[in-house]
Amino acid sequence: MDLKLRKVDIDFSDAKVHWNPDHPEFSHVFNAFSVGAPCIEPFLIKVMRQVKDLLPESATELRRDVDLFNSQEGRHYRMHMKFNTVLNEAGYDTRESEAKLKDDYRRFLEEKGLKFSLAYSEGFETLGPVLSGYFFDRSPALMRRWDQPSIFLWLWHVAEEYEHRHVVNGCWKALYGNGYWYRVYGLWYCLIHLFRFVLRESNRMVKRDLAAGRLQGRVRARLRFGRALAGLFAYALPRILFVACRRSYDPAKLPPMEQAMFILDETSKRYGILEPA
Ligand SMILES: [Fe+2]
């Protein structure tokens, strides 16, 4: 798989907080993910830097992919930081939850160690292709509005997550063989840890909208919020249980996703590609 470093720099001056206009609560589920991105992605980069030092010199391709992976993740979280400024300016104060989450990741690496941190990262990266599928298969309305900066942020991000889906899994296998049970433990630890954060944070955003009158109708808003979460769970759970939890799971074998390729090509055209040094 040929990873590319696209020089993406999104102008968020027209960005919307309710970027999925028919489903503002759906937007908040992913706005909460966005708050988490500048915490988890720098953690992934730190983990992968340490992992790279342990990979054999002969794993040339994987070592190169780790560098490209880190550069892609670096750009993702920097763009999410820019978008999160929009959230903060709109009155959703995300600083305290961000600080707490960052502290979790500091603790994981310092106290729980590299094997745990890599298993957690592998779990997070397992979510990448699932979220790509969720955006590209299940949310066609967003594809029609992919020029909206907040929507583009997500489509570009999940498309690159799909593109680099094999990297952390490849590192896990290189260092720990199949390590099946520990991999599954890392996956579920990550899912529960991250979804608790997303649930708490998105719920806070919906509450704030209701208090500020940005969302009308408490019961209807709550129902839509529940539907957004249930839709995501209904899509993600079978794919995690019956694909990612298989002993033979290999993300490199997942077939290319046509719409993700479209977004990646358009992104390369729009922003250009940085050639690796
Ligand atoms: Fe990312």
Ligand SMILES: [Fe+2]
């Ligand atoms: Fe990733």
